[in-house]
Amino acid sequence: MALPIEVTAIPDQAPHPAPPASTLQRIGVLLSGGVVLVLLQFASPAVGLIGLPITFFLKNKLHLDAQAVANFNLFASIPLIFSFLIGFLRDRWNPFGLGDRGYLSIFGALTAAGFGLVAFLPPSYATLLFGVLLVSTGLMLCSSAARALTSAIGQKNAVTGMAGTIVNLASLLPDAGSYALGGFLSQSLEGQQAAAAARAIFLVGAGLMFAVMLFGLFGPRRLFDSSVTTRGQFTFLADVGRLAGHWPIYVVLTIYVLWQFGPAGGVALQYHLSNDLHASDAQVGLWYALFSLGFIPVITAYGWLCSKLKLSTLLWIGTLLAIPQFAPFFFIHSVNDSLVAAVALGVLGGLGQGAYVDLAIRVTPKGLQGTMMMLLISTYWFAYRGGDLLGARLYKEGGFNTAVIVTIMVYALILPMLLLVPKRYTNTVDGQVSALPA
Template identity: 45%
Template sequence: MTIDRSTTSAPAVAAAPADLSPSERHVIFLYLGTLIILLAFGSPSGGLIDIPISFFLKNRLHLTAHEVATFRLAASIPLYLSFAFGFIRDMWSPLRMRDRGFMLLFGGVTASLYVLCAFTAMTYAMLLVAVVTLTASFLFVSSAQNGLTSVIGQQHAMTGQVSAVWNVFLSIPTVGALLIGGKLSGLLEEKDPDQALRILFLVGAAIMAVIALYSLWKPAEVFDNVRVENAAGRHPIADMKRLVRHWPIYPAMLIWLLWNFAPGSNTPLQYHLQNTLHATDAQWGEWNAIFAASFIPTYIVYGLLCRRFALKKLLWWGTVFAVPQMVPLLFIETTTQALVAAVPIGLMGGLATGAYLDLIIRSCPRGLQGTTLMMSWSLYYVVSRFGDVLGTHLFDRYGGFTVCVIAITIVYALILPALLLVPKHLIATADGQTPDFTLGAPEPESDAVK
C-alpha cells in the first residue's frame, strides 16, 4: 500500500454554506458549552470524580504510588478504545434520536451505574470494575458530544469557532475540578470509606441524570441546522476502509500525538515542584489550575482570529509560540515563581491547541466525525501515559527536570515539519469558507490511500 500525497489544481474552496445568524450561533455555542461542562464534571476519569478516588486509593486503601499508577493504567482501558465508541456513534441511532438518543439512554445507564456503585462495598477489585464499567458507559455519551460538535463545525464552516468554544468550556470544569476535587476529597476524609464513596458516586449519578434530562431539550437552532450524513445501508467495513484511506487524518493525528506526548510534563514536573522547590499538595493543585486557566484567553483570541486568517497561518503561528512553552520552568527557583510562570506557559499553548483541534475537525471524513474525534482522545490517553513514563525515566536517570524541558521542546519542534504533511486545500481557508470535501463533494483522489 502506498500513500499518494500529490496535489491537484482543483479549487480549494466551494461555495460557503448559508451563514448562521448571531443569535443562532449563540444558542449553538451555549448548548454545546453546557453539555461539555456537564460531561467534564460527570466523567469517571474527570477531576471531580477522579481526584477523590486517587486520594481514596492512597489514604484509605494505603496503596503505594506504583500501585495507584497500575490502577490508573488498568482503569483507563476503555479510554484507550475511545475510537470504538465513536464508531458505534457513527453507525447507530438509539431510540431514533441520534446523538440525543445516546445522551438519554447512556446518560440514564451511567447514572444508574453510579447509584449501584454507591451502595456496593468497595474493595480494590470492585472499585476497579466500577471505574472501568462507568467509563465504558460514559464514553457513549461523550462520543455523541464529540460527533455532534464536529459535525456542526464542519457543516457550518466554523471549525475554528467550535474549537475555541470547545476548549474554553472544557477548561472551566478542568479548573473547577482541580479546585473542587481536592476539597471534596478532604470532606470525604471525614466519612468512613463506604460512606465517602457513596457520596462521591451519588454526585456522579446526579450529574449524569441531568445530562439525560438535558437530551430532552431539542433547540431548533442546533438540530434543525444539522444535515444527516449517515446514508441508509452503510456497511461498517466499508466505512472503516474509507477512514483508513482518508489521508488528512494522518498528519492531524501525528501533530496531536506530538503535542500531547510532552515527556515530563506530569509526574516529573510534580516531583520537581514538590521535592526540589518544596511545593505543597495544594500548591501543586494551584499550579495546574493556573496553567489550565491561562489557556482560556488565547482560546478566545483564536476564536476571533480564525474568522480572519486561514488555518495554515494559525497552525504555524500557534506552533512557533508553543515550541518554547516549557522553557520558563528552567528559570524558576521558588514555588511562587513557578505559580507565576504557569501563566505564560498556559498562554503560549492556547493558540496551538485551538488550531490543532480545528485541524482535526476539518480532517474528519463525512459521517465518521465521532470515530475521528474519539480516535484523537484514544491517542491522547495512550501517548500522554507513555510520555509520562519516558519523562519519569529521563528525570530519574539524569537527576533533574532540565532534561525533561529539553525533551519536550524537541518533541514540540517536530510539529513544524509535520505541518508540511497537511493537505494544503484543507487549511487554505478561514472560518466561513469550506474545503471541497467537507461540503459533500467527493474527496480528492490525490488525498487517498491507494
C-alpha cells in the same frame, strides 16, 4: 500539552430545517451544544473534580508511588483509548430512532446508575479500577454524541474555528473549576474514612450524569435537529475504507500524539509539586486550574483570529509558542512560583490547541465525525497515559527536569509534521469554504 479537550460531527439530508443562517444564531446553537460538554467534562473520572481525588486517594490512602499511579491510570484509560470504536458505533447506530438525544438520555441514565453503584462498594484498588472502567465506558458513549453535535454545525457552515473554540472552552472552563474543587475535595476528605471519601467522589459523578440525561431528554430541539445524520448511508466496510484511506487523518493524529505526549505534564508533575515543592492537594488542584485558565483567553481570541488569519499561519505560530511550554520549570523552586507559571504555561499552549482542533474538524470525512472526534480522544489518552508512564520513570531516575527536557524535544517534532498537512485544508480563514473531505 493541554488538558483533556474534545471535538465533534455533520448533518446530512433529513426532514428537519437547516441550521440558522445568521452568525448569532449559529453561535447560540454551538453554545447550547457546549452545555452538555461542560457537564461531561465535570463528570469525567479521568480529570479534575473526580479524577484528581482518585489519584490522591491512591497516593495518600493506598500509598502507591508515581509508577503505580501511572499504571492505574493507564488501565483505567482503556475505554478512552478505544473510544474511537464507540464513535464509529455512534455514526452507524441510532438507538430507538432517537439519534444523539437517545445516546445522552439512555447512557446518561445508565452511567449515573454506574456511579451510584460504585459509590457503595468497599473502596480498594480493584474497586476503584472497576468503577472508573465502568463509568468511563458509559461516559464515552454520551461523549460520542455530544462531540458529534457541535462540529456538525461548524463543518457544515465552514466555521470550524468557531466550533473548535466553543468545544475547547467547554472543556477548559470546567477544568479550571473542577481541578480546583477536586483538590479541595481531596484535601477535605483526608480525615474521613476511605469508604466515605470514595462514596462522595462517585456520588458527585452520579449527579452530573443525571444532569446529562436530563439534557438528552429536554435539550433544545434546534441543536439536535441541526446535527441529524444519515446513518448507514455507506456500508460498514465502505465507512472503514473511507476512514482508513483518508491519509490526512494520520498526519493530524500524529501531531496530536506529539502534542499530548508530555512526560512532564501528568503524574510526574503531580509528584514534583507534592513531594519536591511540598504543595498540598488543594495547591496541586489549583495549579491545574490555573493552567486551564491560561488557555482560556488565547482560545477565546482564536475564535476571532481564525477569521483573520489562515489556519496554516496559526498552526506554525501556535507550535512555536508551544514547544517551550514547560521550560519555566527549570527556574521554579517554590509552590508560589509554580502557581504563577501555571498561567503562563496555559497561555503558551493555547494557540496550538485551538489550531490542532480546528485542523481535526476540517479533515474529518462527512458522516464520520463521531468516529473521528472519538479517535482524537483515543489519541489523546493513548499519548497522555504513555507520557505518564515515561514521565514517572524519568522522574524516578533523573528528576523532573529530565521529564521537561524530553517534553520539549517531543513538541519540537511537531514542526516537520506541519509540512505534511495538505494546504487545501489550511489555506483559508474561518468562514471561507475550502476543499473539505467528502
